[in-house]
Amino acid sequence: MFVYFLRRLLYTVPIAIGVSVFCFALIHLAPGDPLSAVLPESANPQLVAEVRAAYGFDHSLPEQYLKWLGHVLTGDFGQSTVTRRPVLDEVAPAVVNTFALAAAATLLGMSAGLLLGLVAGFRSGSTLDRAVTTVAVTGVSIPHYWLGMVLVVVFSVNLGLLPAMGMGSQGADTTFSLSADSLRALVLPAIAMAVIPAGIVARTVRSTVAEVRKREFVQTLHAKGLPPFGVFVHIVKNAAPTVLAIAGLQLAQLLGGSILVETVFSWPGTGFLLNTAIFTRDLPVLQGTILVLSMFFVFINLAVDLVQTMFDPRIKRS
Incomplete structure (x- = not known):
């Protein structure tokens, strides 16, 4: 290892x-x-x-x-041509905010996707399977920025339950914390970003589990009298490497592809910072932000590769 x-x-x-x-x-x-x-x-x-x-x-x-x-x-990314502040001072809080949003969206999306995918995979061909597949395809097809605007209209404008922009009473220029205001402001953008990953994971888990259930070793486990839960564990373990790969890619995608959602909600993350840097031609900030996000993507893929080997040691020999 x-x-x-x-x-x-x-x-x-x-x-x-x-x-x-x-x-x-x-x-x-x-x-x-x-x-x-x-x-x-x-x-x-x-x-x-x-x-x-x-x-x-x-x-x-x-x-x-x-x-x-x-x-x-050495940690010196240069100086912003607009604010004259060090680029790292601009990027660091934005990375924290985006990571908090991506982590919440990943947790929500992966949980929903795994649950729906497992249900559909173990009931493949049934009405429930077709219903889950329809929900998953719908989730993948909905633009997250459009869903974000709908959520703002429903829960912020009409019902007044959740803040529509920034981080609640703290405003937009702040760093995420576990305060009530930050957590309330996190709900709507996290839901908007979680829908597409949930649909992708649900479809992946459904197809992987359905394929694993058809393998001969599963029939052997049933023939030997292994309890249903034991068979379930073996099926999930064999499906885990594929699911982990998709989950890792979705987390990396959420870290780097949140520009539209962050712009809709004025969430002060890297996407919002990139959008601002593009329009103000602040190239050092643009350069530093893209570098940090790219490195996150590289190391997330490395982490996923290593975790996959824990579930499937055959990967080390490939």
Whole structure:
């Protein structure tokens, strides 16, 4: 297991380097001059040269990349061109807020998806199976930003039960905590984000469990007189690797794909920060946020690979 862990960890190194190269290139591939958000159009050549030197744009691209990477490894992501604050100070609270939202949506979506998928998988071909499949397909088909607006209209505007924007009375510019205001504000965006993962997980669990139930070893377990709960445990254990892979991908997707939901609810996470950085052309913040989210995605996939081997040791030999 330890050797497999080291091998998988080494595999992530070139991926992480590739991600860093892409994030660095982002600031140069974006349309227009990266300094256009800092300098006025009437800036004289001397001022332009001084600002270029201050931001390190007077060096070659390889030199700029190595210098930028060295700063990133020490936690220095640069400075926002809009707020003049360190990028890390902008990104850190947004990451906490997005992680809290993604964790809540994952817990809700995985719980609902697993329950519906198991029920449908063990009753495959029945009316209940068809009903669960219909619900799952409907959940996958509903745009989460549209569902978010519907939830706001129903529970915030009409019923007045839950806050529609930000983090309740704390406003939008704050960090998530386990206070009553933050938890109440978390409910609607978490539901909006959980519907699609719940549908995907339900369909995956249903098809995986139904396929495992047809294998010969299940018939053998029944023939040997194993109690129904024991057969259930064996079926779930054999279906777990596939389900874990899907669950890990959905968590990573929720961390990086929450921009629309966070914008609808003005939730101060990475999606809301990315949206703001795009419209203000704050490229250092955009660069730092994408880098952090990409690294989360890489390491979540690594964690999923390692957890899968605990359920299916054959993966280590593949």
